[in-house]
Amino acid sequence: MERRIVIVGAGSAGASAAFAARKQDRKAEITCINAEPHPTYSRCALPFVIGGQIDTFDTPTVFNFNFYKSQKIEILPGTRVESVDTQGRCVRTSGGEFEYASLVLATGGRAKVPDMPGSGLDGVFVLRSRDDGASILECAQAGGNAVINGASFIALEAAEALKHRGMNVTCVIRSRALRSMVDQQFSKIVEEKLVHGGIQVLKGSAMSALIGEEKVTGAVVAENEIPADMVIMCTGTAPDVELAKSMGLEIGSTGGVRVNEHMETSAAGIYAAGDCVESECFVRKAPVLSGLGTIATRQGMVAGANAAGARLKAPPVLGASVMKLFDIEIGAVGLTEDFSKGAGFDVAVVAVKYPTHPHYYPGGSEAHVRLLADKKTERIIGAQVIAQSGAAQRVDTLSLAILKGMTAGELHMADFCYSPPCQDIWAAQAAAAGGLARRFERAKR
Amino acid sequence: MERRIVIVGAGSAGASAAFAARKQDRKAEITCINAEPHPTYSRCALPFVIGGQIDTFDTPTVFNFNFYKSQKIEILPGTRVESVDTQGRCVRTSGGEFEYASLVLATGGRAKVPDMPGSGLDGVFVLRSRDDGASILECAQAGGNAVINGASFIALEAAEALKHRGMNVTCVIRSRALRSMVDQQFSKIVEEKLVHGGIQVLKGSAMSALIGEEKVTGAVVAENEIPADMVIMCTGTAPDVELAKSMGLEIGSTGGVRVNEHMETSAAGIYAAGDCVESECFVRKAPVLSGLGTIATRQGMVAGANAAGARLKAPPVLGASVMKLFDIEIGAVGLTEDFSKGAGFDVAVVAVKYPTHPHYYPGGSEAHVRLLADKKTERIIGAQVIAQSGAAQRVDTLSLAILKGMTAGELHMADFCYSPPCQDIWAAQAAAAGGLARRFERAKR
Numbered sequence: 079m080e081r082r083i084v085i086v087g088a089g090s091a092g093a094s095a096a097f098a099a100r101k102q103d104r105k106a107e108i109t110c111i112n113a114e115p116h117p118t119y120s121r122c123a124l125p126f127v128i129g130g131q132i133d134t135f136d137t138p139t140v141f142n143f144n145f146y147k148s149q150k151i152e153i154l155p156g157t158r159v160e161s162v163d164t165q166g167r168c169v170r171t172s173g174g175e176f177e178y179a180s181l182v183l184a185t186g187g188r189a190k191v192p193d194m195p196g197s198g199l200d201g202v203f204v205l206r207s208r209d210d211g212a213s214i215l216e217c218a219q220a221g222g223n224a225v226i227n228g229a230s231f232i233a234l235e236a237a238e239a240l241k242h243r244g245m246n247v248t249c250v251i252r253s254r255a256l257r258s259m260v261d262q263q264f265s266k267i268v269e270e271k272l273v274h275g276g277i278q279v280l281k282g283s284a285m286s287a288l289i290g291e292e293k294v295t296g297a298v299v300a301e302n303e304i305p306a307d308m309v310i311m312c313t314g315t316a317p318d319v320e321l322a323k324s325m326g327l328e329i330g331s332t333g334g335v336r337v338n339e340h341m342e343t344s345a346a347g348i349y350a351a352g353d354c355v356e357s358e359c360f361v362r363k364a365p366v367l368s369g370l371g372t373i374a375t376r377q378g379m380v381a382g383a384n385a386a387g388a389r390l391k392a393p394p395v396l397g398a399s400v401m402k403l404f405d406i407e408i409g410a411v412g413l414t415e416d417f418s419k420g421a422g423f424d425v426a427v428v429a430v431k432y433p434t435h436p437h438y439y440p441g442g443s444e445a446h447v448r449l450l451a452d453k454k455t456e457r458i459i460g461a462q463v464i465a466q467s468g469a470a471q472r473v474d475t476l477s478l479a480i481l482k483g484m485t486a487g488e489l490h491m492a493d494f495c496y497s498p499p500c501q502d503i504w505a506a507q508a509a510a511a512g513g514l515a516r517r518f519e520r521a522k523r
Numbered sequence: 524m525e526r527r528i529v530i531v532g533a534g535s536a537g538a539s540a541a542f543a544a545r546k547q548d549r550k551a552e553i554t555c556i557n558a559e560p561h562p563t564y565s566r567c568a569l570p571f572v573i574g575g576q577i578d579t580f581d582t583p584t585v586f587n588f589n590f591y592k593s594q595k596i597e598i599l600p601g602t603r604v605e606s607v608d609t610q611g612r613c614v615r616t617s618g619g620e621f622e623y624a625s626l627v628l629a630t631g632g633r634a635k636v637p638d639m640p641g642s643g644l645d646g647v648f649v650l651r652s653r654d655d656g657a658s659i660l661e662c663a664q665a666g667g668n669a670v671i672n673g674a675s676f677i678a679l680e681a682a683e684a685l686k687h688r689g690m691n692v693t694c695v696i697r698s699r700a701l702r703s704m705v706d707q708q709f710s711k712i713v714e715e716k717l718v719h720g721g722i723q724v725l726k727g728s729a730m731s732a733l734i735g736e737e738k739v740t741g742a743v744v745a746e747n748e749i750p751a752d753m754v755i756m757c758t759g760t761a762p763d764v765e766l767a768k769s770m771g772l773e774i775g776s777t778g779g780v781r782v783n784e785h786m787e788t789s790a791a792g793i794y795a796a797g798d799c800v801e802s803e804c805f806v807r808k809a810p811v812l813s814g815l816g817t818i819a820t821r822q823g824m825v826a827g828a829n830a831a832g833a834r835l836k837a838p839p840v841l842g843a844s845v846m847k848l849f850d851i852e853i854g855a856v857g858l859t860e861d862f863s864k865g866a867g868f869d870v871a872v873v874a875v876k877y878p879t880h881p882h883y884y885p886g887g888s889e890a891h892v893r894l895l896a897d898k899k900t901e902r903i904i905g906a907q908v909i910a911q912s913g914a915a916q917r918v919d920t921l922s923l924a925i926l927k928g929m930t931a932g933e934l935h936m937a938d939f940c941y942s943p944p945c946q947d948i949w950a951a952q953a954a955a956a957g958g959l960a961r962r963f964e965r966a967k968r
Contacts, residue, residue, distance in 0.1 A: 090948075120881060120883065120943065120948075122941070122942060122943055123881070123883055123884070123943050126884065126943055126944070131884065131885060131944070132883055132884065132885070132943075137883045138881070138883040138943075139883075231942075360938075370941075371941060371948060372938065372939065372940065372941045372948055373938070375948055376936050376938075393933075393936035393937070393938065394938065395938060396938040397938070398938045398939055398940035399940050399941075399942075400940040400941070400942045400945045400946065401942050401945070402942060402944035402945055407942075407944075407945050409940055409945075411938070411940070436565060436568070436583070438565065438568055438577055438582045438583040438584075439568070439571065439576065439577065440576060440577070467912065467913070468912070468913050468916050469945070470939075470940050470941075470942070470945040470946040470950075471913050471916030471917055471919070471920065471946070471950075472916055472919075473939075473940045474916070474917075474920045474937075474939045474940060474950055475916065475919045475920045475923055477937065477938050477939060477940070478920055478923040478924060478927065478929075478937060479923060481937065481938070482923065482927040482929075484923070484927075488838075491821050491838035492838070492919075492922060492923060492926065493805075493817065493818070493821075493838065493839060493840060493841040493842070493843045493856070493922050493926070494817065494843055494915075494918075494919045494922060495817065495843035495844050495845040495854055495856070495915050495918045495919060495922070496567070496815075496816060496817045496844075496845065496915075497567060497844075497845045497846050497847060497915070498565065498567055498568050498571055498577075498583075499571070499576070499847035499852075500845045500846070500847055500852050500854075500914070500915040501845065501915040501916070503535075503565075503816060503817055503820055505915075505916075505919055
């Protein structure tokens with residue numbers, strides 16, 4: 079009899095798990111159970127459908143049903159898992175029962191909505207699923223005032239998207255923009271970019287209530303009421319571990335499913351991957367919820383392959399991420415200053431504004447690079463980049479530098495390439511590293 | 524008495540050495556002797572002044588005489604070194620004698636001109652110095668036919684520049700474009716780009732003679748005469764080691780000055796850096812002439828600091844390089860297939876054409892990535908990238924991957940960042956590495 083593999087979820091992690099399982103075992107019977115009615119789509123693309131850069135919600139489909147079919151994977155859309163009998167190795171769903179030899183949980187995450195008066199009113203949304211996106215876009219057609227509660231990636235992308243759609247957009251930012259990703263100084267650049275883009279920024283106060291009869295008409299922020307025809311709650315996500323809990327799987331301190339380096343849960347033969355699991359932060363060696371599509375994909379591949387008999391290890395999680403906001407790219411990897419202090423690091427920090435191209439070559443711009451190094455080891459442990467373009471690739475170099483324990487001095491002198499129309503003789507991140515290296519040198523004299 | 528440091532040369536290596544020496548020793552007496560009459564300029568910028576992207580030859584000045592003065596460095600432009608008395612530690616120049624405690628040779632390289640009939644005619648140039656550039660630009664004003672002999676970086680940049688100036692340009696390419704930097708397949712892309720850009724490409728034959736009375740009127744290629752109002756010989760450079768030889772310094776097998784990891788020559792207290800030295804190729808652990816401004820700068824910094832009392836080590840030389848040709852960037856690092864075979868590696872090669880952005884996001888393009896890995900260790904040892912933009916930064920990530928001995932599998936799963944408007948969920952270089960990793964996996968089954 080062929081190996082039976084059941085996968086719960088068909089997002090980045092679930093889909094990757096399914097296809098990796100198929101690659102590993104050509105004969106296995108693979109079933110993918112998905113609560114959402116849609117084929118696998120890019121969650122990260124939703125703000126750009128709302129914003130109009132992408133034409134329809136069908137466009138960012140990553141794997142359609144035919145592709146599953148071509149891979150001989152049974153896909154069950156719109157199917158809810160009711161329970162899992164871990165003794166009998168059987169998944170009970172709204173569409174029948176499925177026995178498994180190995181199981182992969184890729185249940186993803188859920189938008190957290192703070193408990194406040196009026197949060198159930200019409201016109202109050204979260205932006206997590208394709209259906210959320212469609213509802214927001216429909217509401218946005220009427221124009222008016224949009225209020226975004228939060229300042230995460232998704233919050234800022236939603237803000238820009240609704241601005242593109244002609245709405246009057248306000249961001250309610252309790253602390254500062256992209257706080258979990260960048261330091262104070264870079265948050266300020268981001269907030270200025272929002273304002274420059276015509277988005278109102280309300281800083282320093284939390285949203286406390288929503289007002290309206292059936293439909294939201296306003297939001298209360300620091301005792302002021304601001305008009306709102308639409309409110310999007312971008313106040314974080316939580317791992318969706320309801321099913322895992324019901325199965326008695328171990329849950330970590332962050333609230334995610336605990337897995338080992340093979341993406342195996344506390345129950346033999348049951349794997350988990352993506353937004354529902356607790357990962358280990360490579361730099362802090364501490365539990366973390368990644369929330370990133372890149373990590374979900376890579377973990378899904380490992381979980382799926384292992385469910386099909388392999389014994390791969392999950393790759394290190396450094397948290398490399400990037401977003402575009404109007405005409406700039408904002409990227410980061412590793413620890414922020416806040417996080418590094420919380421993790422007991424004594425850090426040296428440098429921030430530079432360095433030209434992407436030599437001064438004598440026309441058309442260059444400036445890249446903001448912020449680097450954090452551990453004073454004890456002089457190793458780079460965190461990096462943030464803001465640039466008009468190429469921030470993603472600079473973050474990628476910095477991700478490798480952190481992964482490989484490169485010191486500031488080593489990164490400074492790395493063999494990076496140069497040509498007047500392409501890059502200055504010092505890559506911006508190398509120039510920043512030079513600043514740190516000189517500081518370490520001086521400290522030793 | 525203060526330490527006396529003399530530096531011969533004020534190009535990238537010489538200037539970097541001078542300023543690094545100053546940083547190391549605030550009181551040293553530093554003299555920089557330069558054969559060229561100009562302040563330090565970017566040699567790499569010359570084609571772009573010829574092409575008109577940069578307005579004058581003064582613009583790419585990197586350090587002017589005032590900057591040397593501000594750093595209390597005596598700079599002697601237009602001064603030729605006649606001899607060095609290594610016993611008496613004295614440099615004899617056309618502008619007087621200079622005693623030294625430590626000496627840095629940064630004499631650079633010279634364009635190699637093949638010995639052929641007519642190579643002394645008017646209108647036959649090399650493109651190495653600012654004066655060469657000025658002569659070429661003056662000659663280009665008259666328009667007509669330009670023939671480029673060679674297919675190196677500088678050859679292709681010169682070809683494009685003269686095309687921009689309205690000349691009818693022919694490249695005579697004996698073997699293939701950028702042969703020392705990319706493999707056959709990528710040379711073809713480059714050659715197609717040249718043709719697409721309106722440049723005639725004559726492949727497979729060498730230029731054997733130049734024709735003309737006083738001024739060149741034609742070039743002989745494979746027994747055909749092609750009309751030429753200007754010919755640029757881009758047939759390689761050789762380290763300028765005349766002075767080093769006269770001083771009895773050891774010369775390496777490549778023809779460059781032999782130095783140790785501290786950039787010290789065979790004579791105590793005498794350092795050398797840049798295009799005149801023989802470096803060690805990081806991957807092959809064999810002698811190499813780098814010829815790159817990036818390497819010259821970094822080596823100059825090390826040589827200068829060490830001449831002033833430090834004991835730094837020169838950074839590894841991987842040869843990361845990039846150029847822009849019309850609307851594409853071409854970059855490479857590490858070994859090509861030819862080189863890797865010559866060095867005894869058994870390599871696995873993958874080449875992908877991978878989207879820079881997700882398929883569903885508008886405006887993306889495709890990056891060509893070619894990766895070479897050592898079959899024995901599965902480590903990446905060479906990489907080539909062609910892309911509309913960002914090739915430089917991708918090469919930089921690959922340079923770190925090679926430096927740190929990353930395997931194809933490790934690079935595939937690296938934590939690179941993603942966002943629909945910035946980069947696909949797989950960075951092109953990670954996607955390419957995945958291809959290699961899967962091949963290695965299959966070979967093991």
